[in-house]
Amino acid sequence: MLPLRAPRLRSALLGLAAAAFSLPALAQDANPIPPAELTDAAILPVMERAVDEVIRPGYRDLSTSATRLSQAVAAYCAAPSPDTRAAAHAAFDDTVAKWSFIEIVRDGPVLQQNRFERILFYPDRKSTGLKQVQSLLAKADEKDTDAAALPGKSVAVQGLGALEYVLYGTGSDALDTGKDSFRCRFGAAVAENIAATANALSAEWEKPDGVQKDWKHPGPDNPVFRDGKEAITALLGVLVHGAETIRDQRIESFYKGEDTPPRPKSAVYWRSGNTWKSIEGNLDGLNTLFRRSGMEELLDPGEASIAGSVEFVMKSLERTAPKIDSDIEKAVTEPTERKKIDFLIINARDLVLRLSNDFGGAIGLGAGFSFSDGD
Structure with missing residues (x-):
């Protein structure tokens, strides 16, 4: 140790x-068995079981959860209420859980096109993500509510960290006060971007002649x-x-x-x-x-x-x-x-x-x- x-x-x-x-100690043998x-x-x-029974199902589960998250955040924006807020939060929690399960596989397609960081930019030792998200919300540029434009921006404003701040950070209470606020629509764009990235990852692992x-x-x-x-x-x-x-x-x-x-x-x-x-x-x-x-x-x-x-x-x-x-x-x-x-x-x-x-x-x-x- x-x-x-x-x-x-x-x-x-x-x-x-x-x-x-207390953990079991490994047996000590005077004549150790060769490797x-x-x-x-x-x-x-x-390798086949790792891919077919763990990795591919893990990415499929992430894709399904992220799609539901995107739908839940969009529904919250369209009709803010305690119920739609709770549903969006529950969907966020589920996507965090599904991502956490498969994020251990830091290999393959997730390392291409900054996909890992586009889902989760962490650690963020200089609070880069927080500063960029706060700045983006303060400017309220309508272009930032377009999910298709997010991949061209900093990875720090694209993933779960950015969406968490939208849903739980300072000022998030305002999401309940009126439908389709800029903050909520930006969050919906982030959620849609996360879903698109998760879907792409699952698709890569499902190709028979690809990474699997x-x-x-x-x-x-x-x-x-x-x-x-x-x-x-x-x-x-x-x-x-x-x-x-x-x-x-x-x-x-x-x-x-x-x-x-x-x-x-x-x-x-x-x-x-x-x-x-x-x-x-x-x-x-x-x-x-x-x-x-x-x-x-x-x-x-x-x-x-x-x-x-x-x-x-x-x-x-x-x-x-x-x-x-x-x-x-x-x-x-x-x-x-x-x-x-x-x-x-x-x-x-x-x-x-x-x-x-x-x-x-x-x-x-x-x-x-x-x-x-x-x-």
């Missing part, structure tokens, strides 16, 4: 992990993966980088322990209370991808406990995230809530090591192997 920043935090976290969430030999015959079924073929059939003529080892390296990289992102970008962007001042308004989705729901979605995506792809089948039978320990840590994290107060300011100031966040940090670090070092090493990918470029 990586060292923590302060002795006091280290002792507190280790005590918490030992007392309440399993990876073969394309073993890898291809894993590249992921499921590595080979010398494949423009993405020359062999099965490169493919499984990328899949494991999705898990490793996903766990790192939860720790580094989703939590430590606003909370780094009791000895560092918290920055609750730097948390993703803090206005809508979706911070922990988003992290819960990320964890669900990681756990589902690991389980449904059947990655444990790549392990030698004698190393099966590695997969069990990975799943145990994931489930422990999934159980903890929903229990943290959705009010981020309370979560980072109340001792009981901070302990839960500390638990997430320490065990997200542990998860990275179990995936990268333990699992990666057991299937023949050394601890120093680069999961990002296949080298």
Whole structure:
């Protein structure tokens, strides 16, 4: 486990992990089993299940949810009321959840045409998005209510962060006072743009001869993966980088322990209370991808406990995230809530090591192997 920043935090976290969430230690063998030999015959079924049972359904769910979000925001603009507002908020929450599940797959079409940032521009360390959205709302230029024009603008005003500010940020109460306000119509354009991006992503993954073929059939003529080892390296990289992102970008962007001042308004989705729901979605995506792809089948039978320990840590994290107060300011100031966040940090670090070092090493990918470029 990586060292923590302060002795006091280290002792507190280790005590918490030992007392309440003790994790099974991996068996130590004086004669360790050599890494399993990876073969394309073993890898291809894993890649097929990852694509067909997790990634494609994930993007389909996002596309469906984003389309409903676009419709709900448009309905709210046309007829503002407590009911249409609640429906728009519920649709926003659902799209955040669906995106959080699949956003762990930071590979493939989502990295083209700035699609990832067009759905979620985060982290935004200089509040670029907030400033640009506030400026746009102040100018009230009718051209900014045209969804077709949004892709040509800054990614900071195109995605879920911008829409969250419209629906929940300062001045959002005015949305209820009159139909088709500029602010609401801009929000509707953003929602429509999110839906268009989500639809495009799903369509890319559904093409039989497109990215799904590249992921499921590595080979010398494949423009993405020359062999099965490169493919499984990328899949494991999705898990490793996903766990790192939860720790580094989703939590430590606003909370780094009791000895560092918290920055609750730097948390993703803090206005809508979706911070922990988003992290819960990320964890669900990681756990589902690991389980449904059947990655444990790549392990030698004698190393099966590695997969069990990975799943145990994931489930422990999934159980903890929903229990943290959705009010981020309370979560980072109340001792009981901070302990839960500390638990997430320490065990997200542990998860990275179990995936990268333990699992990666057991299937023949050394601890120093680069999961990002296949080298």
